[in-house]
Amino acid sequence: MIERHPMDQLLREDRIPHIWCSGCGLGTSLTAFMSALQDTGISLDNVSVVSGIGCTGRVAGYVKLDSFHTTHGRPIPFAVGLHLANPSLKVVVFSGDGDLIAIGGNHFIHSARRNLDMTIICVNNFNYGMTGGQGGPTTPIGAKTSTTPYGNFEFPFNIPHLAAASGATYVARWTALDARRLRKSIHEALMKRGFSVVEIISPCPTLFGRFNRQGTGLDILNSYREQTVIQHGADPAKVGIEPGGKIIVGKFVDIERPTFLDVVNQGLKGKFGPPVEKPRAEELAIPSVDE
Amino acid sequence: MESKGAVLTGEHFISGNEACAEGALAAGCRFFAGYPITPSTEVAEHMAERLPEVGGTFIQMEDELASMNAILGAAWAGAKTMSATSGPGFSLMMENLGLGIMTETPCVLVNIQRGGPSTGLPTLVGQGDMMQARWGSHGPYEIIALSPSSPQEIFDLTIKAFNLSEQFRIPVLIMSDEVVGHMTEKVIIPPADDIKLTPRRTPKVSPEKYLPYDPDEDLVPAMALAGQGYKMHVTGLTHDRKGYPVITEEAQIELVQRLIDKIRKNRDKIIEYHEDQCEGADVIVCSYGISARTSLLPIQLAREEGLKVGLFKPIVVWPFPEERIGQLAAGVKAFVVPEINYGQISLEVERCAHGKAEVIQVPHAGGGIHDPAKVLEAIRRAAK
Numbered sequence: 001m002i003e004r005h006p007m008d009q010l011l012r013e014d015r016i017p018h019i020w021c022s023g024c025g026l027g028t029s030l031t032a033f034m035s036a037l038q039d040t041g042i043s044l045d046n047v048s049v050v051s052g053i054g055c056t057g058r059v060a061g062y063v064k065l066d067s068f069h070t071t072h073g074r075p076i077p078f079a080v081g082l083h084l085a086n087p088s089l090k091v092v093v094f095s096g097d098g099d100l101i102a103i104g105g106n107h108f109i110h111s112a113r114r115n116l117d118m119t120i121i122c123v124n125n126f127n128y129g130m131t132g133g134q135g136g137p138t139t140p141i142g143a144k145t146s147t148t149p150y151g152n153f154e155f156p157f158n159i160p161h162l163a164a165a166s167g168a169t170y171v172a173r174w175t176a177l178d179a180r181r182l183r184k185s186i187h188e189a190l191m192k193r194g195f196s197v198v199e200i201i202s203p204c205p206t207l208f209g210r211f212n213r214q215g216t217g218l219d220i221l222n223s224y225r226e227q228t229v230i231q232h233g234a235d236p237a238k239v240g241i242e243p244g245g246k247i248i249v250g251k252f253v254d255i256e257r258p259t260f261l262d263v264v265n266q267g268l269k270g271k272f273g274p275p276v277e278k279p280r281a282e283e284l285a286i287p288s289v290d291e
Numbered sequence: 292m293e294s295k296g297a298v299l300t301g302e303h304f305i306s307g308n309e310a311c312a313e314g315a316l317a318a319g320c321r322f323f324a325g326y327p328i329t330p331s332t333e334v335a336e337h338m339a340e341r342l343p344e345v346g347g348t349f350i351q352m353e354d355e356l357a358s359m360n361a362i363l364g365a366a367w368a369g370a371k372t373m374s375a376t377s378g379p380g381f382s383l384m385m386e387n388l389g390l391g392i393m394t395e396t397p398c399v400l401v402n403i404q405r406g407g408p409s410t411g412l413p414t415l416v417g418q419g420d421m422m423q424a425r426w427g428s429h430g431p432y433e434i435i436a437l438s439p440s441s442p443q444e445i446f447d448l449t450i451k452a453f454n455l456s457e458q459f460r461i462p463v464l465i466m467s468d469e470v471v472g473h474m475t476e477k478v479i480i481p482p483a484d485d486i487k488l489t490p491r492r493t494p495k496v497s498p499e500k501y502l503p504y505d506p507d508e509d510l511v512p513a514m515a516l517a518g519q520g521y522k523m524h525v526t527g528l529t530h531d532r533k534g535y536p537v538i539t540e541e542a543q544i545e546l547v548q549r550l551i552d553k554i555r556k557n558r559d560k561i562i563e564y565h566e567d568q569c570e571g572a573d574v575i576v577c578s579y580g581i582s583a584r585t586s587l588l589p590i591q592l593a594r595e596e597g598l599k600v601g602l603f604k605p606i607v608v609w610p611f612p613e614e615r616i617g618q619l620a621a622g623v624k625a626f627v628v629p630e631i632n633y634g635q636i637s638l639e640v641e642r643c644a645h646g647k648a649e650v651i652q653v654p655h656a657g658g659g660i661h662d663p664a665k666v667l668e669a670i671r672r673a674a675k
Contacts, residue, residue, distance in 0.1 A: 012524070015535060045520040050364070061524060061536060066517040068367065069526035069536070070360065071390050077324075077357035081364025081372070082517055084348045085322050089368060089518050110353035264348075272344050 010034040010044070012064050019058060023209075023217020025176030025202030029123050030059055032179055032200075033094065036186035047090045048082050050075040052099035055129040055204075056122075059094040073103030076111050079118055087117070087261055090190065097124040101157050102137040112166035112195045114260040119189045120168075120197045122159060125204035133207030140243045144211040158240035159199045164253045169194030171236060171253035175201040177224040178249060185251060194259050201247060297345040298483040307471040308333035308375075310442040310478045311401055312341060314449030315373045317486055320399070321347035322370040324361035326354055326380060329413040330469040331403035334375035355380035359387040362398045367525065369491075369516040371453055375401035377469075378411060381420055382427070388462055389428035390527045392550065395504075395512065397456035397491065399449065401465040403472040404580075404631075406657030416469040417657035418580055418631035422638075424464050425609050431547055433554035435561060436464040436609040438579040442476045448606070454489040455561060459553060460511050466608060468631070470581040470660060491516075498522060503534040504546070510553035554610055562615075563606040569619055572601035574673040576627045577616070577640050579605050581660055586629055589666035598674045608636065616643035625673035629653035629661045649673065 005011075011034075020026045037047065044065060051060035053072035060067040070078045075093045083091045093100070100108050100122050108120070127145050128134040135145040135152050138159065142151040163171045170192040174182040182200060189196035203209060203220035214220050224247065231239075232250040239248040258266070298317045305313070312334050315323070323338040325331075335351070342349040348365075352358040355376055362372035376384060381402045391398060406412030407419050420427075424436045435455050439445035445467055452463040494501045494513040503523040506512045515521035528536035529543045554561065567590075569575055574593075578586045583604040593600045603619065603626075605612055620626070625648055628637035633654045641650040653669045655661055 012535075014533075045522075046518055048517045061526065064522050066367075066522055067524045068364070069524070069528065070363075071387055071527055074356060074360045074387060074390075077352060077360035078364035080350065080352070080357070081322065081324065081361035081366070082368045083364075084350060084361075085365035085368035085370035085372070086518055106353050107357050110357070268343050272346075 007031065007034055010037070010064055012062055015062055018062055020055060021206040023203060023205040023220070024055070025125065025200065026056060026059070026123060028176045028179055029121070029182070029200045029202060030062065032182040033121060033186050034063070036183045036190060039183070039187050040190050042090050042190065046088060047092065048079070050079040050082065050091065050093050052095040052104060053130070054096040054099050055125070056094065056096035057099055073099055074107065075099070076104060076107040076120070080111060080116055083116060083118055084261070091118040092121065092190070093118060094121045097122055097126070097138045097159065098128045098136040101159060101162070105137065109162065109166040112163055112168045112197070115167055115169060115194045115257050117193055117259045117261065118195060119192070120195070121186065121200065122197065123200045123202045124159060125202045125208055127204060127208040129204050129207055133204070133211060140241055142243050143208070145208065146211070156241070158236070160197070160239050160252050161236040163197040164236040167195065167257065168197045168253060169255050169257050170196035172251040173199040173201065173239065173249050175224040175228055175247065175249060176203060177221045177228070188251070188254070192254070194257055295341070295344050298486065299480050300482045301480060303478045303480065304475060305442060305478050306333060306473055306475045307439070307442040307445045307467060308403065308473065309337050310446040311375065311449050311465065311467070312337035313478070313480060314446040315399065315453070316341055316345060317480065317483070318371065318450040318453035319488055320371045320373045320453065321345065322362065322365040322372040323347070323349050323374065324352050324358045324365070324372070325374045325376065326352055326358050328377045328380045330405055330472050331375045331377045331401065333472070334401060334403070355383035356386060359384040359391070359400070363387060363391050363394070363396045366396045366398050367517050371397070373399040373401065375403065377403050377405045378407045378417070378420060379409070381423065385423070385427040389430060389432070391462040392428065392432045392434070393527050394525050395460035395514070396462065397460050398462050399452045399456055399465065400462055401467065404466065404468040412658050414469070415658040416581065416631060416660060418468055418582060419635070419657060421466060421608065421630070421632065421635040424466050431551065433551050434464060434609050435459065435461060435554065435607065436466050437606060438466050438608045439471055440580055440584045440604070441471060442474060442478045445471060446478050446480065450486060454487070457489040457491050458511070459557065459561070460492070460514060461554070466580065468581050494521065502532045504530060505532045506549060506553070509557060510549050558610045561607055561610060562612050564612050564615065565604040565606060567602040569601035569603055571599060571622070573599045573624050574627060574670050575601040575603050575619055575623050576629065576666070576670065577603045577605070577636070578629050579608055579636060582629045582631060585660045585663065586666055589663045589670060592663070592667050593670045598670060600670055611639050611643065613643040616640055617645060620644035620647040623648045625649035625651055627651045627653060627666065627669045627673050629655070629666050629669070631655045631657050631660070
């Protein structure tokens with residue numbers, strides 16, 4: 001008999017069961033993240049997970065790590081403070097598309113621009129699940145939601161394109177069906193120095209799926225099997241999700257660029273004597289792929 | 292370039308905004324996140340120059356929403372943190388001031404007040420954010436806010452603000468104004484050893500036994516920091532002693548009552564005011580910040596006319612010194628309250644006077660300081 005679940009070390013057991021619906025992709029997303037985190041060998045004491053508000057925003061409440069459940073849209077700037085005040089922390093922002101791309105969109109692009117060394121996991125279910133399935137920044141044109149009863153009239157953001165154009169050093173997209181590839185990709189993102197972004201396309205059978213007649217969670221995962229095309233290195237500008245079109249997944253960006261702290265430390269080098277109180281980039285405990 | 296220390300002991304001729312930044316550095320602030328806004332920008336500029344000299348970090352964020360969050364995050368990573376802003380930025384910061392209150396995050400937020408509403412008067416003085424400081428974020432809470440009247444006071448009060456924020460685990464507001472921020476005067480910075488600093492209250496138990504929101508006797512819990520193995524959960528949702536979200540009336544009452552009580556029941560340790568000739572006075576001018584200073588001349592002129600006039604200056608504006616105002620009300624005919632708004636602290640004086648003394652407002656829309664003649668006229672009227 002199995003006494004312990006392999007994820008017990010990483011989950012707050014006393015907070016389970018979670019609030020997520022049957023068929024939701026968040027369980028798979030969280031499992032992929034925790035497996036990837038274990039794979040990296042990063043000391044769990046050094047990891048901080050920051051979430052905003054929404055269904056994905058509840059991730060911070062379930063992980064047995066230093067975890068911060070902030071206000072709507074603000075996990076990235078909160079994470080910026082954690083990272084800069086203690087660069088030896090591995091800071092992960094785990095939140096949804098509405099939180100990170102709509103109300104928090106400004107923080108997303110500016111932190112990517114600065115190339116702050118942190119990992120962003122953005123679960124995209126095309127709508128606001130927590131509040132009852134309203135349209136959001138990624139809702140495909142024409143899609144029905146509780147606030148787009150005649151179909152969505154707005155053009156959506158293409159998250160990988162937004163991330164890449166803003167300066168992210170690592171950009172990938174997978175669906176919740178690609179559990180193993182997702183785990184590997186999150187592993188890479190965690191080891192990447194700089195602003196790394198993994199978008200997870202995730203079923204919301206209770207709301208977006210129901211409004212758009214997508215069937216059960218299983219039906220939606222099956223549809224991913226038919227709809228997704230793996231195209232590593234695809235031009236992020238060309239991976240926008242069109243209604244009825246293919247979902248292009250894969251690793252789109254994996255580049256080297258000095259991080260914000262690299263530039264700070266270079267700019268201040270030799271100006272003020274030895275650094276005081278704060279570890280510098282070269283003292284970071286986090287290994288990186290290019291080292 | 293020769294590195295300067297964090298505490299620039301000696302006499303300086305500097306502006307209020309620079310004195311604020313130096314006070315922060317002397318208090319151990321090593322992280323500043325901000326966004327440029329007149330008339331507070333010099334605080335950020337001075338921190339941008341000085342923080343790297345002392346091993347600290349300055350970052351200019353994309354807006355004030357981000358700035359407020361960044362200082363909260365940095366506090367959880369162990370830093371003493373500050374941001375500075377003015378009216379429009381202060382409005383944006385209200386959202387996450389609430390997060391700081393709810394998660395009990397020590398930090399200092401400076402408001403160099405300007406004329407409002409809206410964009411108002413970017414370069415000119417106002418004191419219209421005093422009630423916003425008290426009530427501006429949603430939900431019931433208590434806050435601590437200080438009001439300096441000079442560059443020396445803003446230096447001293449910035450240190451005090453950091454100490455109070457650590458002692459009570461709460462964001463502390465410095466409600467200064469454009470005139471004090473831009474005024475240049477002598478500021479004496481004492482030797483580092485003479486500056487008393489309150490250390491962060493960190494847990495004395497192992498991670499297994501640690502309850503993040505289990506308060507000590509003074510109702511303030513110890514704060515673990517990220518990266519120390521405590522694996523704590525911190526949320527803006529109503530939470531229990533474990534820090535876990537609990538969406539019930541009982542959890543709300545337990546948590547919010549404590550957040551209120553940790554300030555109300557410790558008010559004696561927080562409240563500070565300055566009194567001049569209030570005992571035996573017929574009229575007391577109650578004023579704060581730059582308006583307390585501009586009241587000095589009319590008070591002097593009134594005394595020369597033989598009127599018995601006192602000055603009561605709250606240094607800590609929130610929590611308000613209600614017991615003392617109540618005591619003084621019993622012995623005076625009236626309070627005169629000059630402030631650069633249309634009645635904010637005067638309402639508080641009225642509440643605390645319990646009808647025992649009249650309260651005469653001396654309002655000012657902003658853009659300038661009070662005409663001494665108007666305050667003098669109000670004192671004369673009050674003395675009748």
